[in-house]
Amino acid sequence: MRNLGWALALALGALAACNPDDVVHRVGWFATMRHQRSIKPYARPIPSVAGTVPITGAEPAVNLQMADRLANQRTRTSESINRGRFLYETYCLVCHGVAGKGDGPISATNGQTPPGPFFGVRSLVDDAIARRTDGYIYAVIVSGQVMGRGLMPVYGDKVRGTDRWDVVNYVRTLQAEARSGGKR
Ligand code: HEC
Incomplete structure (x- = not known):
């Protein structure tokens, strides 16, 4: 029993040493929090909705020549x-x-x-x-x-x-x- 107590204390100590955010997603059930279907910043710029016009005015494209x-x-x-x-x-x-x-x-x-x-x-x-x-x-x-x-x-x-x-x-x-x- 005393050994178990020590083992538990050690395991807790090891856990405390690292950032819980880095380990918790390794536990299957919690991983769903990280692997959710969310839009990562800049990953998918949202195109303007069909049938709408930009009220700030469309912008001319740039190119090497001009x-x-x-x-x-x-x-x-x-x-x-x-x-x-x-x-x-x-x-x-x-x-x-x-x-x-x-x-x-x-x-x-x-x-x-x-x-x-x-x-x-x-x-x-x-x-x-x-x-x-x-x-x-x-x-x-x-x-x-x-x-x-x-x-x-x-x-x-x-x-x-x-x-x-x-x-x-x-x-x-x-x-x-x-x-x-x-x-x-
Ligand atoms: C993610 C990294 C990254 C960021 C952020 C970034 N650049 Fe660059 N930039 C590069 C790379 C890589 C090159 C070289 C491009 C090549 O030669 O294909 C470059 C080249 C350039 C050049 C030189 C082009 C040439 O003729 O060689 C200019 C000017 C420039 N960047 C301006 C900017 C400005 C202003 C910003 C902010 C709005 C910016 N960059 C943000 C990576 C970046």
Whole structure:
């Protein structure tokens, strides 16, 4: 009986050592909680309902040929840059990193061990991207795929309207910081 008591205490101790959220789904009955039919974030963008029209106006598609001619609709004010920074930190930082060097937490080239899982992330602050037009960067945000950059997920359905130009303006700020030695 005393041995059983010890065994029980040990088992409880082992359980307490790990996060219950990590083990509980291994028990068949509880697993249904995890393996439910739910929509994972971003997994299945919901298409607009048939017969409805977007009240914010349909948007013209972007493509490689016209991207360079798109005019930035937002002046580079501190308001625009702050908005861009908020959006960049929400959507882009995970891959492109705080300073835009391509070393975000999930980037495979973040220099950490183990490295992040996402391959091919590139720097946004090197000369090649600094020389790109605002329109080009805008179009990559709308759809990397359409712009021939298949490795980057589409962000046009998440970052919308003039927000995209605010992100472009913030990327320009990161490029300027990198040129001046970079504070980060
Ligand atoms: C999930 C990771 C990921 C996120 C998040 C991400 N990117 Fe990217 N980005 C990439 C990868 C990978 C590439 C390289 C694409 C390629 O060469 O196919 C890239 C390339 C780019 C390029 C350069 C395109 C070129 O000509 O080489 C720009 C500009 C860019 N991203 C901007 C952004 C902005 C702005 C955001 C936020 C709205 C963002 N990215 C979010 C992964 C990401």
